[in-house]
Amino acid sequence: MLNPRQTIFARVSSSMALSALGLLALGSAGCASVVSGNQDTTIHFLVEPKSDGSFFGWTEITVDGDINSVGVANLYGVSLGLEQPSTVSDLTFLSTLTGQAVTPTALTTVAHLDTFPRDQPTVSMHIDYLGDLHPLFESSTTIRINWTGTVNPAFTAWPTGGIWLQGDVTINIQ
Secondary structure, three states, X not given: OOOHHHHHOOEOOHHHHHHOOOOOEEEOOEEEOOOOEEEEEEEEEEEXXXXXXXEEEEXXXXXXXXXXXXXXXXXXXXXXXXXXXXXXXXXXXXXEEEEEEEOOOOEEEXXXXXXXXXXXXXXXXXXXXXXXXXXXXXXXXXXEEEEEEEEOOOOOOOOOOOEEEEEEEEEEEO
């Protein structure tokens, strides 16, 4: 059972917390070496609208080691789908979704989506940030992503506890 804080904020799978941006990985005996190429990870977050139709969640990812010890890391893709089991069949309960990296001095939009097609349970987000992810870490080991958006006001079948989304993130390490 999730506590109230978990139902408000984003939930991160343990695999994301460990391999989050594919930048560093933890092995059972300590740090493993970084593998170049595409790295995939999964995120989960809750959409539970506020009275004004907006929602907010966050994901904070801590990697083992200094981010500056690896080469360039670029965001290649974010796909979004319904975490199963789900009470809905597509993402049309959403109107907008934006992911922003948070640093002490700025919010940087990394991905967004403003269209959610009917009868498609999975969509790809538009990647807004094409540069190296290093500057988006709020410390040498942690990156925070705020997920904000609005829900479709025509959707009225909100289940108790909201709707969980699952996202697949692809990062390229050079």
